[in-house]
Amino acid sequence: MIGLIVKRIGIVNLDLIIASLEHFWREQGCTILPAYDIEVGAGTMAPFTFFQVLHKRDIALCYVQPSRRPTDGRYGLNPNRVFKHHQMQVIIKPPPMDIQEIYVKSLESIGIDPLAHDIRFIEDNWEAPTLGAWGVGWEVWLDGMEITQFTYFQQAGGFDLPNPSVEITYGLERISLYIQEKDSIYDMNFGEKVGYKELRFAEEAQQSSYCHDLADKERLLALFQLFFDEGAFCLTQNLILPGYEYALKCSHVFNILDARGALSVTERARYLGKIRNLTKKSAQLYRMEQNE
Amino acid sequence: MNKNLLIEIGTEELPSSYMIDLEKSLGQAFSAFLAENFITCRKNQVYLTPRRLVFWVEEIAPKQEIPEKTVKGPPVKIALTSEGKQTEALKGFLSKCQATEYSVEGPYIYAKVIETSRETNRFFQTDFPPWLINFPFEKKMRWETWQFVRPIRWIVAYYGDERIDLSLCGIQRSKPSRGLRGFKSILIESADDYFQKMKENQIILSKDERKDIIESGIPGKIRQDILWENVNRTECPVVSEANFSENLLALPSEVICTVISNQLKCFPAWGNDKLLPKFFFVMNGHRDVNLVRKGYEKVITARLNDASYFFERDASKTLIERIPDLTKMTFIEKLGTLADKTDRLTSLANSIPLFSKDPDLLTLIPLSKADLSTAMVQELTELQGTMGTIYARSQGIKREIADAISDQYHPRSENDTLPVTVLGKHLSLLDRIDTITGVHAIGMTVSSSADPLGLRRLANGLIRILMETEYSLSIEHMVEQSLQTYDVVNQVIMEKDTVLKNIQEFYHTRLKSLLSLNYRYDIVGAVVLGGFLNPFTAKMRCERIQEEINQTDFKTMCESYTRIKNITKEKNPGLEDLDSYEFQKEEEKEIWNVCQSIPVIDEFGGHSFDLKPFYRLNTPITRFFETVLVMEADLDIRNHRLQLLYTILVKMNQFADFSTIVFDGGDRI
Numbered sequence: 001m002i003g004l005i006v007k008r009i010g011i012v013n014l015d016l017i018i019a020s021l022e023h024f025w026r027e028q029g030c031t032i033l034p035a036y037d038i039e040v041g042a043g044t045m046a047p048f049t050f051f052q053v054l055h056k057r058d059i060a061l062c063y064v065q066p067s068r069r070p071t072d073g074r075y076g077l078n079p080n081r082v083f084k085h086h087q088m089q090v091i092i093k094p095p096p097m098d099i100q101e102i103y104v105k106s107l108e109s110i111g112i113d114p115l116a117h118d119i120r121f122i123e124d125n126w127e128a129p130t131l132g133a134w135g136v137g138w139e140v141w142l143d144g145m146e147i148t149q150f151t152y153f154q155q156a157g158g159f160d161l162p163n164p165s166v167e168i169t170y171g172l173e174r175i176s177l178y179i180q181e182k183d184s185i186y187d188m189n190f191g192e193k194v195g196y197k198e199l200r201f202a203e204e205a206q207q208s209s210y211c212h213d214l215a216d217k218e219r220l221l222a223l224f225q226l227f228f229d230e231g232a233f234c235l236t237q238n239l240i241l242p243g244y245e246y247a248l249k250c251s252h253v254f255n256i257l258d259a260r261g262a263l264s265v266t267e268r269a270r271y272l273g274k275i276r277n278l279t280k281k282s283a284q285l286y287r288m289e290q291n292e
Numbered sequence: 293m294n295k296n297l298l299i300e301i302g303t304e305e306l307p308s309s310y311m312i313d314l315e316k317s318l319g320q321a322f323s324a325f326l327a328e329n330f331i332t333c334r335k336n337q338v339y340l341t342p343r344r345l346v347f348w349v350e351e352i353a354p355k356q357e358i359p360e361k362t363v364k365g366p367p368v369k370i371a372l373t374s375e376g377k378q379t380e381a382l383k384g385f386l387s388k389c390q391a392t393e394y395s396v397e398g399p400y401i402y403a404k405v406i407e408t409s410r411e412t413n414r415f416f417q418t419d420f421p422p423w424l425i426n427f428p429f430e431k432k433m434r435w436e437t438w439q440f441v442r443p444i445r446w447i448v449a450y451y452g453d454e455r456i457d458l459s460l461c462g463i464q465r466s467k468p469s470r471g472l473r474g475f476k477s478i479l480i481e482s483a484d485d486y487f488q489k490m491k492e493n494q495i496i497l498s499k500d501e502r503k504d505i506i507e508s509g510i511p512g513k514i515r516q517d518i519l520w521e522n523v524n525r526t527e528c529p530v531v532s533e534a535n536f537s538e539n540l541l542a543l544p545s546e547v548i549c550t551v552i553s554n555q556l557k558c559f560p561a562w563g564n565d566k567l568l569p570k571f572f573f574v575m576n577g578h579r580d581v582n583l584v585r586k587g588y589e590k591v592i593t594a595r596l597n598d599a600s601y602f603f604e605r606d607a608s609k610t611l612i613e614r615i616p617d618l619t620k621m622t623f624i625e626k627l628g629t630l631a632d633k634t635d636r637l638t639s640l641a642n643s644i645p646l647f648s649k650d651p652d653l654l655t656l657i658p659l660s661k662a663d664l665s666t667a668m669v670q671e672l673t674e675l676q677g678t679m680g681t682i683y684a685r686s687q688g689i690k691r692e693i694a695d696a697i698s699d700q701y702h703p704r705s706e707n708d709t710l711p712v713t714v715l716g717k718h719l720s721l722l723d724r725i726d727t728i729t730g731v732h733a734i735g736m737t738v739s740s741s742a743d744p745l746g747l748r749r750l751a752n753g754l755i756r757i758l759m760e761t762e763y764s765l766s767i768e769h770m771v772e773q774s775l776q777t778y779d780v781v782n783q784v785i786m787e788k789d790t791v792l793k794n795i796q797e798f799y800h801t802r803l804k805s806l807l808s809l810n811y812r813y814d815i816v817g818a819v820v821l822g823g824f825l826n827p828f829t830a831k832m833r834c835e836r837i838q839e840e841i842n843q844t845d846f847k848t849m850c851e852s853y854t855r856i857k858n859i860t861k862e863k864n865p866g867l868e869d870l871d872s873y874e875f876q877k878e879e880e881k882e883i884w885n886v887c888q889s890i891p892v893i894d895e896f897g898g899h900s901f902d903l904k905p906f907y908r909l910n911t912p913i914t915r916f917f918e919t920v921l922v923m924e925a926d927l928d929i930r931n932h933r934l935q936l937l938y939t940i941l942v943k944m945n946q947f948a949d950f951s952t953i954v955f956d957g958g959d960r961i
Contacts, residue, residue, distance in 0.1 A: 074601070078597070078598065078601060079594065079597060080594045080597070080598065081598065094435075094436050095435060095436070097445065097462075098445070100304055100445075104473060104474070113474070114473055114474030115474035115475065115579070116474075116579055116580035116583050117474075117579060117580070117583060117584065117587070118575045118576055118577070118579050118584045118587075119473050119474070120305075120473075120525065120576060121304065121305040121342075122305075122308075122525065123305065123307040123308055123309060136431075136433040136442075138305055142587060143583065143584040143585075143586065143587020143588060143591075144556060144558075144573060144584075144587050144588040144591045145587050145588075145590060145591045152433060152434070152435050152443075154433065154434060161434075163436065163437075164434050164435055164436075166435075177590075178587065178590065181586075183590070183593065264620045
């Protein structure tokens with residue numbers, strides 16, 4: 001239905017791409033969730049994915065996740081790279097037999113004709129060391145452009161997953177840039193009446209200059225330690241989600257420090273290890289709780 | 293009549309990096325599978341495309357042809373009663389091998405076992421799935437409750453026009469085959485029309501055919517690795533070209549080529565040795581080429597704009613200013629930072645006369661890794677060294693030093709060229725010695741299957757540089773010096789002697805395997821006796837033996853050598869007075885004189901690889917053995933004779949252990 005609208009009106013704003021994909025996956029049986037509200041680097045880190053893949057029950061979820069990557073900040077000056085981009089995350093367990101075909105149909109729903117375009121699944125196994133997670137899969141290329149990461153989770157929180165989930169992560173800006181036929185992200189529309197630049201440029205400029213040039217190393221290190229201690233404390237009390245949320249806070253602070261170039265190699269490894277400890281512990285406790 | 297058989301296993305996209313090996317090993321295993329099960333056919337073949345494993349058998353027999361087998365049973369006296377009746381033991385034996393008749397040969401019972409030959413269709417239905425599932429795929433994944441290289445999504449299986457109801461990983465019975473993405477599915481109703489149907493639907497099963505299509509669409513020389521990657525990523529390759537803005541040609545051409553090849557997996561376009569603002573891409577199937585081109589042009593523009601951003605950002609700091617950044621960058625875990633590495637290289641260079649007198653080398657070393665901290669190299673790691681040279685030249689660093697920064701990484705692979713500059717060669721040698729020593733020092737060694745840090749490649753490059761540059765350098769000396777630099781900078785974790793022994797074995801194996809590419813195995817074995825060697829002299833000695841091997845003089849010398857080796861048992865009698873000793877017989881005096889006139893082979897000085905001086909011993913030694921009794925009763929005489937022979941042996945050993953050379957007819961002397 002929305003696919004038809006897309007074909008008719010021709011110009012597809014980012015908000016319509018989101019609405020179309022949400023509609024599509026809802027029709028496929030997914031529950032559409034609001035975005036998770038703590039800073040993350042990727043949709044996988046939201047508890048909707050991290051914890052839901054660990055248990056044995058079926059799931060089918062879809063959500064848009066704003067994802068912050070401080071090292072990618074370019075002061076709003078680069079046409080493609082941004083401090084914050086938007087991912088659409090689809091997570092399904094068990095994966096339907098024709099999941100690749102369903103995915104291709106989802107592209108059709110936003111006006112991408114699979115007959116005219118060259119859609120390819122290119123080997124790309126995915127790994128997130130801080131989550132103890134890895135998977136087997138592909139990046140999907142649309143006419144040479146990477147638009148989606150398509151992964152069968154094999155492990156999360158350091159555990160082999162008994163019934164692997166499929167994770168489909170769309171890069172919404174990339175897709176929108178392509179569909180709107182623009183060369184710069186800042187020239188495209190977010191919605192009918194709001195441009196991407198209007199909505200996001202100032203944020204990009206400020207966040208980049210904060211993360212690359214001004215962030216205060218000492219205060220951030222202190223913050224990291226506070227978040228870490230609080231998270232570790234929560235986990236000793238068997239408070240899994242609060243503990244995990246502090247791990248995410250640590251991760252964001254770490255990313256800022258990293259973008260600032262404030263960490264030496266050994267420090268870097270040490271802080272990553274600390275984050276991994278919290279996420280791993282959370283996964284362990286979650287599994288124990290599920291098995292009870 | 294014999295029919296054809298087809299099994300197409302449709303999967304989600306197979307890992308392209310692994311398909312060439314997989315097609316080969318699966319093909320061999322499939323042939324063996326047919327043979328072991330007594331299935332005869334005219335031809336069998338396995339084809340791999342990104343989404344299919346195709347098993348094709350031409351003119352396959354309708355049934356297995358299992359030959360009769362005779363099985364030995366119990367002894368006659370247990371099998372038959374005195375009246376000739378069958379005992380329980382015999383009945384049990386017969387029923388176990390499903391036979392009714394038996395024969396008596398000598399003291400034993402024998403039964404003819406006829407295993408039921410199954411019809412081809414039924415055989416494949418039951419035996420093919422477990423065979424395929426148990427094939428040792430290198431990279432399996434899990435989905436639902438299954439494991440295979442990638443999820444299986446459809447199966448087409450026909451024996452002639454008879455469907456084979458196979459089931460694999462939850463996929464049951466034959467389904468239509470699928471076409472290219474976006475295209476309609478393909479109905480197959482018989483094995484015989486499979487190839488025709490695939491062709492009609494643009495699917496090219498043969499990888500060689502796909503390769504030819506791509507190659508013929510792109511002018512000039514193209515990178516083979518990228519070519520194969522495209523072969524393994526397409527079922528119907530269609531080559532086309534796309535453009536980018538001429539302004540982006542302001543970037544170094546090395547950067548542009550790396551982006552086009554390594555990131556886009558496309559092919560750069562050249563005209564009159566100049567990079568053109570266009571490139572070739574490969575589509576999967578006939579698509580709307582204008583649309584696809586637009587996509588590729590968007591990607592290249594974004595990537596090159598990004599590269600320009602890195603290029604500009606890198607300009608904010610010179611290479612020299614970047615040197616301190618190396619203290620923050622790890623070289624290899626447990627082996628310190630890159631700054632530690634360049635410090636070690638400086639000490640190592642200072643400890644070896646060939647290098648220590650070269651001021652340019654000592655200037656180059658601290659600078660040599662500085663480009664690793666640039667944004668460009670961090671983003672495009674393949675450009676390490678290349679960027680160093682580009683930046684160094686633009687920053688007014690002496691040309692020789694600038695060029696050596698990229699030169700040091702050669703040879704990058706077996707077929708790659710050596711460093712062109714002397715500085716590059718020297719740094720390459722030092723760097724390789726340092727890495728190989730360090731990795732061994734933390735207890736990691738190369739195994740037959742694992743070499744994650746590419747030590748073999750590093751060592752092969754090192755040996756090739758020494759051989760081809762005709763550098764007579766001892767690896768042993770360099771390794772010892774290198775270990776000392778680790779003592780100073782880092783803690784060597786393992787015991788030094790063990791480390792040295794492991795390194796020695798490692799180089800020994802490398803040298804042997806490299807020499808064996810050009811020289812007979814027995815010659816290599818004779819020259820590479822053990823311990824550390826000087827690769828250049830080892831190569832020269834192999835060369836000389838190979839040239840001389842058909843000479844009578846050479847064969848006589850080998851025979852003499854073997855006699856001496858046998859009689860002395862390679863033991864040193866320990867007498868030191870040969871110079872002043874009065875030999876009794878003329879024959880003894882003669883060989884002693886000749887022996888003294890043979891120059892000692894100086895491993896690291898002048899290069900004498902001449903066998904002729906040894907030939908001068910041939911006649912005297914033959915005469916000696918004819919007329920002189922070595923094992924004289926008088927112990928003093930006997931020992932001096934043995935000492936004389938031992939001295940000759942040691943001299944000859946400097947060249948080779950000639951007793952292991954194999955002559956025509958395969959005999960060792």
